[in-house]
Amino acid sequence: MAPTASHGPGASAALGVRLMQRVSSTLLFAKVAPHFIPAMDKAVHRLTRGKVLLSARMLPGVILTARGAKTGEPRTTPLACMPEDGGVSWLLIGSNFGRPGHPAWTGNLLKHPDADVSWQGQDIAVRARLLEGAERAAAWQAVLRFWPPYATYQARIEREIRLFRLERR
Numbered sequence: 001m002a003p004t005a006s007h008g009p010g011a012s013a014a015l016g017v018r019l020m021q022r023v024s025s026t027l028l029f030a031k032v033a034p035h036f037i038p039a040m041d042k043a044v045h046r047l048t049r050g051k052v053l054l055s056a057r058m059l060p061g062v063i064l065t066a067r068g069a070k071t072g073e074p075r076t077t078p079l080a081c082m083p084e085d086g087g088v089s090w091l092l093i094g095s096n097f098g099r100p101g102h103p104a105w106t107g108n109l110l111k112h113p114d115a116d117v118s119w120q121g122q123d124i125a126v127r128a129r130l131l132e133g134a135e136r137a138a139a140w141q142a143v144l145r146f147w148p149p150y151a152t153y154q155a156r157i158e159r160e161i162r163l164f165r166l167e168r169r
Contacts, residue, residue: 024149027156033097037078059147062090066108066115066128077105082146084165087119091139092128094162098153106162117166126166139163
């Protein structure tokens with residue numbers, strides 16, 4: 001019997017993605033995830049010498065290293081991203097899992113836009129640019145098509161979620 005659209009090999013993967021989108025949209029996820037996902041990602045990334053990022057099984061991800069806004073010291077943060085043009089540039093979404101404050105890494109990039117990312121085991125020097133106006137609006141629509149739960153995050157908070165485009169330097 002030939003696979004049907006609802007029972008083919010891609011159906012279980014699509015179901016898994018929809019399930020993760022629903023789970024990641026919950027308030028419980030927003031409360032719990034920030035405490036364990038980054039720590040788990042950092043540990044696995046270090047153990048595999050930059051080859052594996054566990055959260056990237058759900059969404060593509062980078063390890064961002066940027067100088068701290070206040071200290072100037074390097075700060076390393078695993079982040080979900082939306083790659084553009086096959087990894088020529090990346091969109092970073094400062095959703096903070098739909099929590100009220102901007103994530104610290106966004107303030108770091110505003111103060112020190114030159115940073116580095118680890119992308120698929122490769123270290124790449126990048127420059128971050130905060131998106132605004134029509135450019136941000138277009139990028140936001142692309143982000144929502146890429147991972148719809150970002151709309152839920154935005155609806156929960158009053159601040160506008162910051163979007164950054166990272167480009168190779």
